[in-house]
Amino acid sequence: MTSEDQTMPACRICGSEHTAFVRNVPMRRSKQTSPLFYCLFCESFTHPQIYTEPDDQLERDAEWHITVEERNTRWANNFLNGVVLKRNVGSIVEIGCATGTMLSEARKRAIQVYGFDTNPYVKKLAWERHGINVQDELWDRTSIRGPVDLVACISVMEHLPDPQTLMFEIGAYCSAYGAAAYISVPFMTEKRDLHWLEAEVPETSANPFYLVDVHINHFSRTGFELMAKRAGAKVISPEAIGWIGYYLEF
Ligand SMILES: [Zn+2]
Numbered sequence: 053m054t055s056e057d058q059t060m061p062a063c064r065i066c067g068s069e070h071t072a073f074v075r076n077v078p079m080r081r082s083k084q085t086s087p088l089f090y091c092l093f094c095e096s097f098t099h100p101q102i103y104t105e106p107d108d109q110l111e112r113d114a115e116w117h118i119t120v121e122e123r124n125t126r127w128a129n130n131f132l133n134g135v136v137l138k139r140n141v142g143s144i145v146e147i148g149c150a151t152g153t154m155l156s157e158a159r160k161r162a163i164q165v166y167g168f169d170t171n172p173y174v175k176k177l178a179w180e181r182h183g184i185n186v187q188d189e190l191w192d193r194t195s196i197r198g199p200v201d202l203v204a205c206i207s208v209m210e211h212l213p214d215p216q217t218l219m220f221e222i223g224a225y226c227s228a229y230g231a232a233a234y235i236s237v238p239f240m241t242e243k244r245d246l247h248w249l250e251a252e253v254p255e256t257s258a259n260p261f262y263l264v265d266v267h268i269n270h271f272s273r274t275g276f277e278l279m280a281k282r283a284g285a286k287v288i289s290p291e292a293i294g295w296i297g298y299y300l301e302f
Pocket residue numbers: 063064065066067068091092093094095096275
């Protein structure tokens with residue numbers, strides 16, 4: 053594929069039509085390639101969602117969370133230690149809670165927890181391992197009636213074909229109830245990360261373009277902050293507390 057025969061899609065993160073084709077990136081799971089685009093306005097990278105996870109892969113994804121439970125328990129406690137310095141947290145809703153590792157640690161601190169995840173295979177595991185009841189739905193502002201202190205969304209936005217809508221839903225919920233949010237993506241990607249694209253095939257998971265089958269958004273700091281601002285965020289504070297992400301107030 054060349055830039056000439058490619059219609060430039062708008063940036064999924066900021067909506068700008070000023071995007072440029074960078075290169076085709078191989079997808080490890082589907083064995084296809086995906087055209088990668090760079091946004092000249094917000095400097096994020098995005099590419100179309102070509103691959104949909106089949107059922108057996110969703111099940112493997114759910115089980116993968118068990119293999120990183122020890123690590124995530126550590127990160128969850130760093131996160132909870134950090135976030136309580138920001139505000140008083142008596143209740144948390146987690147969008148994309150997987151098998152409930154973080155929520156389980158939160159509940160040990162007498163925090164009331166609500167978990168949502170669209171992977172149907174995490175529900176049984178979260179219940180068996182942690183007694184966490186995961187609601188199998190895509191969260192929006194109507195999913196919870198009444199106030200919760202913190203909306204957590206960790207390693208979700210990079211997967212979504214429409215991250216702006218979820219950000220708006222989080223902003224609307226937080227504005228209505230005076231809640232704060234913590235949103236994390238596994239890596240922020242900047243223009244300096246172009247060197248990762250020198251590799252014909254991304255060979256290491258340190259390469260932000262390693263798992264482009266499922267990671268379809270590569271947020272720059274500018275892009276993420278712009279998206280949060282448009283959703284009404286007044287406080288946009290980068291925080292490395294367990295995960296790398298942003299603490300937001302609306
Ligand atoms: Zn953009």
